[in-house]
Amino acid sequence: MRSHEDVTRWLYFEPPTEEQTRAWIDGILARPPETGTVLAVELRDTGELIGNVNVVVDPDNRQGEIGFIFDPAHQGHGYATEAARALLDDAFERYGLHRVYGRLEPRNAASARVLEKLGMRREAHLIENEWVKGEWQSEAVYALLAREWAG
Numbered sequence: 001m002r003s004h005e006d007v008t009r010w011l012y013f014e015p016p017t018e019e020q021t022r023a024w025i026d027g028i029l030a031r032p033p034e035t036g037t038v039l040a041v042e043l044r045d046t047g048e049l050i051g052n053v054n055v056v057v058d059p060d061n062r063q064g065e066i067g068f069i070f071d072p073a074h075q076g077h078g079y080a081t082e083a084a085r086a087l088l089d090d091a092f093e094r095y096g097l098h099r100v101y102g103r104l105e106p107r108n109a110a111s112a113r114v115l116e117k118l119g120m121r122r123e124a125h126l127i128e129n130e131w132v133k134g135e136w137q138s139e140a141v142y143a144l145l146a147r148e149w150a151g
Contacts, residue, residue: 101143
């Protein structure tokens, strides 16, 4: 999934090499559990890996940042929303977070829709705030408080 240019278009990295992907996985496995989690998402019927969801936790401030990546062949079927909903349950219950947020390039309309379906509100729209991949990109921030989460 991470090797598809259309998947990484709005992310901070280019499609990684196999070696870079192994290093990324090793880094995840070495992370202390209290700093978050990355979960693989697979189809129930076949076990095929179709994506991953993650939350990076700031335990001192009881906040977390949610993210997700899905194979283009499996986008648009509600899998990201379903998996992210389960991850939000985990973030608020296991980690006891007060607030979970997601950041994205506003042109990434599909990811914005996922965050909106989760009940997250758009809190900020930063205009051309970062130089990414040879262009000025903007950033939208969506967030949800624990007391607002219905699950």
